[in-house]
Amino acid sequence: MRRKIMAILLVSILVLTFAITGCSNSGEDAAQTDVEQVEQAVEDTQESTGESEELAEESEEATIDSGETTQDSEEATEESGEVIQGSEEATESSQEATEAPEEVVE
Incomplete structure (x- = not known):
């Protein structure tokens, strides 16, 4: 009976260990995905900043x-x-020159 209890405990511990390890791996995958998304967002922001600087x-x-x-x-x-x-001055000079001969004619 004692061996059965020990076997059940050992199996339970192994199952829990694999379950926890599997969950933590899933968490690592999710964290990796989040990191990749953040890196992509940083790259997009840098590109936008570069374009904004060019436009400025x-x-x-x-x-x-x-x-x-x-x-x-x-x-x-x-x-x-x-x-x-200059054109106005030339016009005035021309008018003065035109008036002068009329005075001489009279």
């Missing part, structure tokens, strides 16, 4: 280009104003 650089370059275009436009406007002023 492009935006900064576009802002600089826009500033240069604005400056060029302002310079062109100033030159246009100078041309208009």
Whole structure:
């Protein structure tokens, strides 16, 4: 009888050991899956960060280009104003020159 009890206890211990080992292996597999998912999420985040940095650089370059275009436009406007002023002065000179011969004719 004592041997049967010892055998039942031994079998029970072995069954529990395998059950616990199997459960812990399942937990390790689940943990490994979680680690892989976290690693993938980190990689995705790094890629997104890299893309965001590239877009920020492009935006900064576009802002600089826009500033240069604005400056060029302002310079062109100033030159246009100078041309208009020169044209007005030439028109006045032409009118004065036209009026002078009329006075001489009279």
